Amino acid sequence: MKASSQPADRTLLRTAGRVVVKVGSSSLTSVAGGISEDALLSLVDVLAARRNTGTELILVSSGAIAAGLAPLGLGRRPRDLATQQAAASVGQGLLMARYTQAFGAHGVAVSQVLLTAEDLMRRQHYANAYRALNRLLHLGVVPVVNENDTVATHEIRFGDNDRLAALVAHLVKADALVLLSDVDALYDGPPKAGAKRIAHVAGPADLDGVSIGRTGKAGVGTGGMVTKVEAAAMAAESGIPALVTATANAAAALAGEDVGTWFSTNGTRRPVRLLWLAHLASIQGRLTIDDGAVQAVRERHRSLLPAGITSVKGTFEPGDPVEMADSAGRIVARGLVNFSSYELPRMLGRSTKELGASLGRQYEREVIHVDDLVVL
Incomplete structure (x- = not known):
């Protein structure tokens, strides 16, 4: 069940009743290429433990294209759309098989839900998606949401899984959104140059003058920090707080510890078409x-x-x-x-x-x- 009242800061994650967690391709990829079993299992251990305490979780997971590279004999993420779609088609089944097995070891069932941002713009599709996800959560299932990369176009090219996660959080009326990547927080400049972590963003003015990177160091994702900040801001503007941090900090993040960058709410819920207009x-x-x-x-x-x-x-x-x-x-x-x-x-x-x-x-x-x- 969702908590009826929550604190205003990141400690609300300790008791949040419904949380959307997004993980990027760069966090799931091994050095040799493809999906890292160790990385996936480590993340699932954290999420399953939280699910087994009663929290309703939705996992928005990238990684289908990365998972499809090795079976197709591809050494790197393809540039052309048709090959990206082919890799996604091959990789999505492999990714879900790994999630099913990993969560199953903890007694947690998962389901596959493929969406695009466009699906959440159409009133009937929006209602259908809400009904399906809500029922899955009530049944104790962890829905694993991904873009429908095999047929998507704009989403693949611009890394919209971050923004899709914000829309999903809005759709299911989540208490919080957690965006995980290979970067531990947003900084006020290049981390290697001695920049300081931005622990809290209360509104757009807090990001004035901040340079935000666009790609992850693993090179298999497409969004980078910029789409995470955009997604966190989108959620915050619609009344849902968000945390941006590294996948290695997942347990600490869900425990409400002082990690990552916290985006506190600075608006109220508004129709999803207005979120789409403002951001997508x-x-x-x-x-x-x-x-x-x-x-x-x-x-x-x-x-x-x-x-x-x-x-x-x-x-x-x-x-x-x-x-x-x-x-x-x-x-x-x-x-x-x-x-x-x-x-x-x-x-x-x-x-x-x-x-x-x-x-x-x-x-x-x-x-x-x-x-x-x-x-x-």
Whole structure:
């Protein structure tokens, strides 16, 4: 069962009732290549012990592509998408077999759940995923979630398992998200240059001026620290605290000890489509808006009307994600647009009443409704 109340700092991990743990390929890979049995068993020992105390756990695990390299005779992670997909197809079954055996030794059942970020954007898929995961957790199962790498495209190239983990944490209403990699924490500069660990991030301002690396030292992952920070920030902004640390610190992390970098919550739960808009959406165009519209959108939380738009850039259709910028080019917000880039130019600077009279009632509405808009 989920805990009804939690402390505000990392000690909440001691009693958290539902936790999402993400592990990257670099943490599971051996020096010789492929999945390291020792690394996988060490992680499973920690997670199974916690599961057997009653905590509900979801493991978001990368590693399918890495596991498929050796059986295909590949010496390194392939660059082309088709071979990545082939390696994922071969490796996913091997990865799940190892997890099944390792957790089984502790009397814990596991299941395979393959998702993409896109699956969590579609309302029916979202509901189905929630129902399935919730039922598995109630049955005492540890769901092992991975991207559906065999058919995914964008996710494979940009290491979205970190962000997928944040979305899964949001989906199942987790108490916390733990992101494990081969780096023990976020630092204020290169660790080898004597940088200091950033123990706590209370909000975006704490990361101003911090240089964040993009790749792990093992060379088989794709996200690096940058996607972990993005995922932790995404979770924190939606009311779920997150910890970023090394896989070797998994036991200490779940015990609430002072390891890694803790991202405390700085927002409340919001619809998953707004999380997607803020962090994952592929932006199709830009609307430059005047000062009045900036104030209405940012400060008064109003919809964007055609009268406040001064220019349109890009090619997009109704329902596509676009960004809104002020006259200096600073991004103000993102949203789902109600008109195409073909329709909008003739609407600029005109009131909805005027547009309704001259173009028809279908034009007498917002360009972006406030419910489909996120301020950045």
